[in-house]
Amino acid sequence: MRFVDTIEKKADGGVLSKQEIDDMISGYVSGEIPDYQMSSMMMAILQRGMNDVEATELTRAMMHSGDVVDLSDLPGVKVDKHSTGGVGDTTTLVVAPLVAACGGTVAKMSGRGLGHTGGTLDKLESIPGTNIEQSMENFKRIVRENGVCVIGQTGNLVPADKKMYALRDVTATVRSIPLIASSIMSKKLASGADCIVLDVKTGSGAFMRTKEEAFELAQLMTNIGKLAGRKVRAVVTDMNQPLGMAVGNALEVREAVQVLSGEVPETDPLYEVCMILGSQLLQMAELAGDDAQARKMLREKIDDRSGLRKLQNMFRLMGGDESYVCVERMDELVQVKKHVAVEALSDGYVSSMNAEEIGTAAQMLGAGRAKKEDPVDPAVGLVMKVRCGYQVKKGDMLCDLYVNDDSHLEEVVNLLHQAIHVTPELGETEPMVYGIVTANN
Numbered sequence: 001m002r003f004v005d006t007i008e009k010k011a012d013g014g015v016l017s018k019q020e021i022d023d024m025i026s027g028y029v030s031g032e033i034p035d036y037q038m039s040s041m042m043m044a045i046l047q048r049g050m051n052d053v054e055a056t057e058l059t060r061a062m063m064h065s066g067d068v069v070d071l072s073d074l075p076g077v078k079v080d081k082h083s084t085g086g087v088g089d090t091t092t093l094v095v096a097p098l099v100a101a102c103g104g105t106v107a108k109m110s111g112r113g114l115g116h117t118g119g120t121l122d123k124l125e126s127i128p129g130t131n132i133e134q135s136m137e138n139f140k141r142i143v144r145e146n147g148v149c150v151i152g153q154t155g156n157l158v159p160a161d162k163k164m165y166a167l168r169d170v171t172a173t174v175r176s177i178p179l180i181a182s183s184i185m186s187k188k189l190a191s192g193a194d195c196i197v198l199d200v201k202t203g204s205g206a207f208m209r210t211k212e213e214a215f216e217l218a219q220l221m222t223n224i225g226k227l228a229g230r231k232v233r234a235v236v237t238d239m240n241q242p243l244g245m246a247v248g249n250a251l252e253v254r255e256a257v258q259v260l261s262g263e264v265p266e267t268d269p270l271y272e273v274c275m276i277l278g279s280q281l282l283q284m285a286e287l288a289g290d291d292a293q294a295r296k297m298l299r300e301k302i303d304d305r306s307g308l309r310k311l312q313n314m315f316r317l318m319g320g321d322e323s324y325v326c327v328e329r330m331d332e333l334v335q336v337k338k339h340v341a342v343e344a345l346s347d348g349y350v351s352s353m354n355a356e357e358i359g360t361a362a363q364m365l366g367a368g369r370a371k372k373e374d375p376v377d378p379a380v381g382l383v384m385k386v387r388c389g390y391q392v393k394k395g396d397m398l399c400d401l402y403v404n405d406d407s408h409l410e411e412v413v414n415l416l417h418q419a420i421h422v423t424p425e426l427g428e429t430e431p432m433v434y435g436i437v438t439a440n441n
């Protein structure tokens, strides 16, 4: 079949066969299928959709376009988590060591931050000496010794996604749910874990702006996981405000260390989302029988500091100075030239926030990058002093800015006033967690 006929089939609403999907991905990666044909196909997929089997075959074809990590020589059940990207989202640095302390094996590859969302690798590098580029051999050695290691991607994982994502970005096809699901799941499946929990964010700071889209994406990704023979669950969580209070690299590591040290109350949203994600992993890995038991185990690993020790050991084994990784010393890593308070301009209630703008404000202070090549300043960012629903008086601090370079300061302060809405009446606040999704096929 010529590829033009396959495009026509999808444009007419047809269902692509495994063979057609395999030929499409191998042809596109080899260069035989040109960008203009692939972009037409992506648009047809955006408009016509894909059923679960097609999306699974697409995921599988993409996964096999490059290296596939084999973790079968590591002991225990291999677990992984993925977040679709948020602001103040430090769950990996809490969940990974806690689940390892409970007996799970966490061999995880993470990414860098881009735009308004932070990346785990940038956070890890805020601990001096930490080398996130480890060989596969070293990575596995650390996991064997410590039960948990988080590194940058090694090898050539899913080259099809790199090429397709770049094309989607310039052809208005990023938002296709089957294309997003196959992009995320191909990378997760190629990373080798048996059990995967997905944190699908929805709201002003997220990729999926509506709950309906977030649930649709969550359902498709869990279905793909099941068809591909893995255990996958998704949690749909709120991103209408930053998850944690801290937005910035060392600032977020400090907050993770605070959670792992028992210094963050159980009512805190970051704490709660970490518990839900950790609980799902422990249940999938059959290390806990139910949610109550899983939460009890996770809490014990906070109380006895064994989760914190896993994180400290991980940094040490990656060359980092673990002596910073404690509440007593993290403050040294967030020393900045000055602090600036963003204050409420009127009395009222924090009725809503724009999490994307808050992430952008932190990025403009130097915590994130606009382009892949940009450096980040680990110490800078902001710490929120309010959450949605809080009552404030004029002059109360809404957030505390950590500033080294004040060249965009005025713009940053204006952006934050725009992002944090203080109104006379208390609005409706969103729950932190909307639901847990499991495969339905």
Ligand code: URA
Pocket (backbone or CB within 6 Å): 084, 174, 179, 180, 181, 183, 184, 207
């Ligand atoms: N994240 C991904 O990895 N891929 C997408 O397509 C969207 C978000």
Ligand code: CA
Pocket (backbone or CB within 6 Å): 343, 395, 396, 397
């Ligand atoms: Ca004041």
